[in-house]
Amino acid sequence: MSRRDELAAGLAAVRERIERSCGTAGRDPGEVTLVVVTKYFPASDVALLADLGVTDVGENRHQEAEAKAAECAADGVEGLRWHFIGGLQSNKAAAVAAYADVVHSVDRAKLVGRLDAGAGERVVDVLLQVSLDPPDREGRAGADPADLAALADRVAAADHLRLRGLMAVAPLGEDPATAFARLSAIRSELVASHPSADWLSAGMSGDLEAAIEAGATHVRVGTAVLGSRPSVQ
Numbered sequence: 610m611s612r613r614d615e616l617a618a619g620l621a622a623v624r625e626r627i628e629r630s631c632g633t634a635g636r637d638p639g640e641v642t643l644v645v646v647t648k649y650f651p652a653s654d655v656a657l658l659a660d661l662g663v664t665d666v667g668e669n670r671h672q673e674a675e676a677k678a679a680e681c682a683a684d685g686v687e688g689l690r691w692h693f694i695g696g697l698q699s700n701k702a703a704a705v706a707a708y709a710d711v712v713h714s715v716d717r718a719k720l721v722g723r724l725d726a727g728a729g730e731r732v733v734d735v736l737l738q739v740s741l742d743p744p745d746r747e748g749r750a751g752a753d754p755a756d757l758a759a760l761a762d763r764v765a766a767a768d769h770l771r772l773r774g775l776m777a778v779a780p781l782g783e784d785p786a787t788a789f790a791r792l793s794a795i796r797s798e799l800v801a802s803h804p805s806a807d808w809l810s811a812g813m814s815g816d817l818e819a820a821i822e823a824g825a826t827h828v829r830v831g832t833a834v835l836g837s838r839p840s841v842q
């Protein structure tokens with residue numbers, strides 16, 4: 610099987626899962642954007658995916674993402690939206706805002722000014738990453754739900770950022786359905802004060818059905834489309 614055929618098969622399977630879960634949830638599949646997570650895979654895969662109709666790709670490491678976006682542009686791969694989904698270091702935020710169309714992982718105030726400055730004349734869509742972990746969990750990524758309102762106001766006030774909604778990852782060791790139910794409640798609160806911030810980025814290869822059931826508008830899927838990632842970078 611060619612790499613193109615492998616990717617086409619992975620995509621078809623994931624699109625079918627999305628359609629089936631939308632059917633179960635009584636939702637329109639047109640409301641759910643598939644972000645194909647291409648981290649650790651080469652720009653040649655991104656080019657094949659674009660040719661297969663993928664419009665949104667996700668990356669989680671700045672250097673790799675920046676290089677891949679540049680390589681795709683140089684190869685004439687056009688019309689892709691680049692989603693930055695990984696942990697964001699403050700000193701890299703401005704550089705990320707120079708090529709990312711959507712940043713999913715804004716979890717603290719310090720990032721906001723830097724992203725805004727790095728966006729230049731562009732407008733970058735921002736999702737706030739909220740933690741669904743217990744407060745004492747080691748290596749917790751994402752803002753505490755209690756801090757979201759202030760962070761949202763800050764992003765909304767930035768000239769070159771557009772507050773679009775929330776992102777979360779289901780905690781290990783918990784049924785994703787219960788975690789995403791909490792997320793859905795947090796989202797309702799945010800939307801009450803920021804009505805246009807209604808995107809919800811949740812769901813990966815293993816739990817996209819539960820996320821769609823809970824209202825996800827963006828699913829971030831890597832392995833189920835591209836296969837297992839190389840374990841050594």
Ligand SMILES: *Cc1c(COP(=O)(O)O)cnc(C)c1O
Pocket residue numbers: 646648669694695778812813814815829830831832833
């Ligand atoms: C890698 C990654 C994904 C994709 O995970 P898969 O299980 O391969 O689908 C989704 N979201 C984030 C934040 C990631 O880092």
